[in-house]
Amino acid sequence: MKKTDLHELRKDPLLGRWVAVLSRSKAPSEYILPSDEDIEHDCILCTGRENETPSEIMSVPRLNTDQTKRGWWTRVIPNINPVFQVEGDLGRRGEGMYDKMNSVGANEVIIESPDHSARPEDMGLDQMARVITTYRDRMSDLEKDARLRYTLIYKNSGKEAGAVFSHPVSHIASTPVIPKRVKEELDGAKQYFSYKERCIFCDIVREELRIGNRVIIETRNFVVFCPYASKFPFESWIVPKRHNCAFQDIKADEIEDLALILSSLLKKMRAAFNGLSYNYFIHSAPNRIPRKNHWHTLGEDFHWHLEIMPRLLRTSGFEWGSGFYILPTSPENAAKYLREV
């Protein structure tokens, strides 16, 4: 793609939702229907092929006993076909009755291991902690870009979850607008705070620990539970006990603890469902620079967390038409299965 070939962001006039329209349109024949899809085999993310990827943004070096570098533990590279492009300005403008802007932002790939077939839950706690540290470092760095309003870190594991690499990776998308789903959470949390003068996530953590029947694992710093009214069966949220709106402010002992709880949860999910596809993502406060939204000068009403969504069901016209979801397993039973597995 040429640099002049800018993708576009467009705003839905009815819902206020933004979409990215790619500059080179795919023809119908270029779509591979999901059922025919194949995951790539020739992998340039593996160790030894570093020259074939776009130039590295950062890496966690792997040192020899004499402290000389002999490879990497994790590595971050730009996406080869970024939807959100690093260069240029926002160029907000109208188009007839509609609104659009340039698709400025960042799209990065976090390579979680040099080992092509490593599964996150089998990597060991040290490696999982390095992955989480890499997440934190990229978020801290990206929030310095004043054009960017939000950074989402997410993972797609398995074909049903939209994975395109078989090498273990996570993704970063930094966008010039606060995405709708995040905005809804921020608004919901703010509304609760203004009524109760308490953080809704702190209240949920207390309530879940008090009741206990939706809790899967509790550690010193975190609790993982199946939310009372989740979208999908077996959906689980990892929430830190310490109130903190920004994931990048996570402390060293919390990183270790998160590595443990995430690894345990993924092991449990795999034990319950062989061949499971899943997504997870971190919801954190929007970038604090620019400090335009008054709420995060406070940071009192939001609380970062990680949501894991097993992809057990296909969505139908009901979910897309209504935004209503059906849970064939209650959160209480899902938590019980995952506790006991």
Added chain:
Amino acid sequence: MKKTDLHELRKDPLLGRWVAVLSRSKAPSEYILPSDEDIEHDCILCTGRENETPSEIMSVPRLNTDQTKRGWWTRVIPNINPVFQVEGDLGRRGEGMYDKMNSVGANEVIIESPDHSARPEDMGLDQMARVITTYRDRMSDLEKDARLRYTLIYKNSGKEAGAVFSHPVSHIASTPVIPKRVKEELDGAKQYFSYKERCIFCDIVREELRIGNRVIIETRNFVVFCPYASKFPFESWIVPKRHNCAFQDIKADEIEDLALILSSLLKKMRAAFNGLSYNYFIHSAPNRIPRKNHWHTLGEDFHWHLEIMPRLLRTSGFEWGSGFYILPTSPENAAKYLREV
């Protein structure tokens, strides 16, 4: 399922979204991962097996030349495992810090043809008009139930779209709350109306006809176009030119015209994508009885329409975490392909 075994509706405290929690929880081993799924073969929806279905709610009879009944053209039956159950009251109540109610409502299956392998686009216009008439009649009937706030009619075609029957069917879900996705449309349309004093859908229809490059088909009463900022590539909306908030107020000549435009669009989609899965659903105003929301005493700010979503892409952690969507084909190019196919 026993009648006493009530499903529950639960409200997400953060997003205000409702979910249905089924009373008998599925164990992990009962989930068939989507990739292993098989569509049913032994079909009780076929003609001649009427005794094996739950008792018929209505049908469009097929008459002999001497006006005696010799079968049916379309048939509506209750869902065998309804998520929303006809009997009982709402029973709104709290549960700790959370909110819930009983899963009261209606779940019906509209059998679109006696012919198991009929494809909607090949049924012919008369049969398509009968299906649309059946939609209208069910909506008119269901809005008389004062407990129900919304009726969604939707179709799942193909495994990727969540279809569980291979017989051509549509579905009806009537819910005791206005679903979140619908509420967002109503709110967006209302906000636009209060600013412009015009219906946003009427404005969109005028704008799309003026520009023309996103229009696929125009008939006397309808226009179908690819929306400026749709969620999915090749998503198309059929919008009536006449301002009318409630689908069930559709006129006879509009039914004929809708049969034509829907049938043509589905043929075009099939020609562009062999083996395509898709969903469609009708967005109409909430039930007018009870008339609690002041806005539909006016009915000026909403405008019913039908949305068709081809399921070409799998959603990933990006879409679920952000509510942001990516269009690999621009709506202008998608409309061009579908116009010319």
